[in-house]
Amino acid sequence: MRPFSKLKLVVTAMALTAAILTTTGTAKARPPSTDKPAFGATFHGVWNYSTDAERNTALQRFKNSGGTWIRTDLMWSDIEPSRGTYDAAALARYDNAVNLASAKGLKVLAVISTTPAWAHQGSSDILAPPSDPATYAAFAASMAQRFKGKVNAIELWNEPNSSDFFTPSSEGNRVRDYFAMEKAAYVAVKGADPTMTVMAAGVSYVDDAWWSKLYQLGISRYTDAVAVHPYMSPSNLPPSAPDAGGIWRINHLPALIAVMTKYGDATKPIWLTEFGWSSHSSPSPENWNQGVTEAQQAQYLQGTLELLSAQYPQVTNVFWYNLRDRTDSTPQENNYGLLNTDLSPKPAMATLYKIYRLRGGWPPS
Numbered sequence: 609m610r611p612f613s614k615l616k617l618v619v620t621a622m623a624l625t626a627a628i629l630t631t632t633g634t635a636k637a638r639p640p641s642t643d644k645p646a647f648g649a650t651f652h653g654v655w656n657y658s659t660d661a662e663r664n665t666a667l668q669r670f671k672n673s674g675g676t677w678i679r680t681d682l683m684w685s686d687i688e689p690s691r692g693t694y695d696a697a698a699l700a701r702y703d704n705a706v707n708l709a710s711a712k713g714l715k716v717l718a719v720i721s722t723t724p725a726w727a728h729q730g731s732s733d734i735l736a737p738p739s740d741p742a743t744y745a746a747f748a749a750s751m752a753q754r755f756k757g758k759v760n761a762i763e764l765w766n767e768p769n770s771s772d773f774f775t776p777s778s779e780g781n782r783v784r785d786y787f788a789m790e791k792a793a794y795v796a797v798k799g800a801d802p803t804m805t806v807m808a809a810g811v812s813y814v815d816d817a818w819w820s821k822l823y824q825l826g827i828s829r830y831t832d833a834v835a836v837h838p839y840m841s842p843s844n845l846p847p848s849a850p851d852a853g854g855i856w857r858i859n860h861l862p863a864l865i866a867v868m869t870k871y872g873d874a875t876k877p878i879w880l881t882e883f884g885w886s887s888h889s890s891p892s893p894e895n896w897n898q899g900v901t902e903a904q905q906a907q908y909l910q911g912t913l914e915l916l917s918a919q920y921p922q923v924t925n926v927f928w929y930n931l932r933d934r935t936d937s938t939p940q941e942n943n944y945g946l947l948n949t950d951l952s953p954k955p956a957m958a959t960l961y962k963i964y965r966l967r968g969g970w971p972p973s
Contacts, residue, residue, distance in 0.1 A: 644917055647964060648677025648717065648927040649946060650882065653705030656934055660708065665951050666932050667712050673946075673957050674964025677715045679763075679881060679927045680705050684747050685722040685734045691743075710758040717761040717881065717927065719809075720748050720793070721773070735775040741789040745796035752800040761805035762797055763835060763881055764790045770812040783821040794830040810835035810881035814860040816867050823871040833925075834868060836861075837882040843940070844885070844898035847912040856895075858883075858912065861920050877924040883912065884929040887954065890939040897940045906955035913963060928956075 649670055657663045667678070686698040709716050725731070727738040738744045752762060768774035768786040776782040790808050797806045808831040811818050819827075819834060840849060841856035851859040861878070868874050885908050888899035900908065909928065916923045933945035946957040 644913055644963070645880075645923050645926045646676050646715075647674060647960065648679055648715075648925065649675055649931040650927060650929045651678040651680045651705065651709060651931050652934075653678075653680055653708065654683075654701045656930075656932055656936075660704070662951065663705070663708050664712075666947055667709055667714060669947065669951065669953060669957070670931055671712055671714060672965075673953070673961040675714070675960065677717060677760075677925065677927065678709045678931070679717040679719060680709070682718045682720045682751050683722045684720060684727075684744065685724040688747055689724050689726075691724075691726045706755055706758050715760040716755075716758060717763055718751065718755065718759045719763045719766050719881075720744075720751060721765045721809075733775050735773060737774070737776065737785045737789050741792040744789045745792035748793040749796035749800040752797045752804050756801050756804075759804070761807065761832075763807050763809055764793050765809035767812040767837065768809050769815050769818045772812075783818065783825065787822060787825045787827065790827075791830045805832045807831045807833040807835050807879065807881075810837050810879070812837055812839075813841070813855040814838050814857070814864055815855045816860065816863040817855075819864060820867045820870075823867060823873070828871055828873045828876075831876075833877045833879045834864065834873070835879045835881045836864065837929075838880055839883060839896070840885075842895040842898045844900045844904075846904075847908055847915050858915060861923075865920075865922060876922075878920070878922045880923060880926040882927055882929040884944045885909075886940045886943045888939040888943040892940070897938070899940065899943065902955050906959040909956045910959050910963065 651667070653663050657666065670678070682702055687694055687702065689695055706716055706718070722734040723736055723738050723744070724734070727740070727743045728736045729739045748762065748764065752759070765786065766773050768782070774782070774786065776785040794806050797804055808822065808827060814836050838858040838861070839856070840847070840858070845857070847858050849857055849859065851857050851862070854860070864878070865874065868876060885900045885905045887902045887905045890899060892898065912926070916926070928946060930944040932947045932951065933949045934942040935949055936942070945954065946960065947953055
């Protein structure tokens with residue numbers, strides 16, 4: 609397999625940057641190819657951007673580089689703070705994020721999460737499941753109806769296998785609590801828009817045990833894709849790092865595929881609805897808090913696509929976290945972006961452009 613870094617591209621770094629920085633029209637290169645995973649990125653359009661000018665610039669630069677999807681939030685707790693009453697201002701913010709992406713021809717994966725207090729009796733924890741799964745299902749269906757033709761796929765919650773994003777009624781009920789709301793929402797969304805791609809939430813890491821438990825409950829009938837977030841641990845490892853027997857490597861995908869095969873679901877597509885590396889040099893003792901250089905970030909993006917092409921054709925869609933760097937959190941959380949905070953492209957975005965727009969030597973031989 610020949611890595612892209614050894615290819616002789618008939619472009620200069622300056623020309624690459626100029627193509628990415630074009631803010632109107634499309635980059636003057638061939639359209640994105642379809643012989644590799646469709647490439648998306650997380651777009652925190654509601655809170656990580658101050659103006660529509662910033663949002664449009666980020667989206668256009670991503671599209672110019674070959675991106676075709678964005679992943680964005682639809683937070684139930686923001687939109688429906690009182691039962692049956694949608695907050696007009698909040699809804700307008702989410703409308704805007706979806707509309708801007710759709711207007712540029714980008715496909716949209718919407719993540720529906722966070723429970724309003726009224727829907728969870730006795731708790732104001734937005735990470736708790738609703739007391740009645742039908743309330744979440746009704747909201748999800750309303751969003752599918754509202755954004756029909758603009759949202760192309762819906763992901764039902766985010767990382768429910770992690771206490772950072774889901775608070776079950778008890779730890780022993782984590783999978784059952786999630787499945788109850790996911791199943792109800794899947795059926796409701798399909799009723800509102802039968803053409804919508806609907807999937808169970810992407811889980812933290814390649815958690816094959818979580819998916820095995822869901823399959824035992826019957827998830828195969830209630831998800832159109834199997835979604836995982838294959839971050840590495842330690843988080844500065846390259847994508848090619850071998851499986852060490854845990855869930856913290858991309859190369860743990862064979863264990864997930866084995867689960868899918870066991871339950872007769874081997875042909876279902878796998879989506880990586882988050883993956884990425886954070887470019888920073890802040891020291892930390894934690895495995896999950898290790899940064900990489902910007903050059904490594906670009907190399908690992910490329911390496912992931914090469915690995916998936918060579919070994920995991922089941923993976924049809926990937927979403928880099930994040931489109932733009934943040935300023936609100938830790939060095940690890942803040943620096944996953946393909947774009948800097950000033951919206952200038954990092955080397956990883958130039959790599960994306962070379963692979964998806966110029967198709968330099970793809971697929972690797």
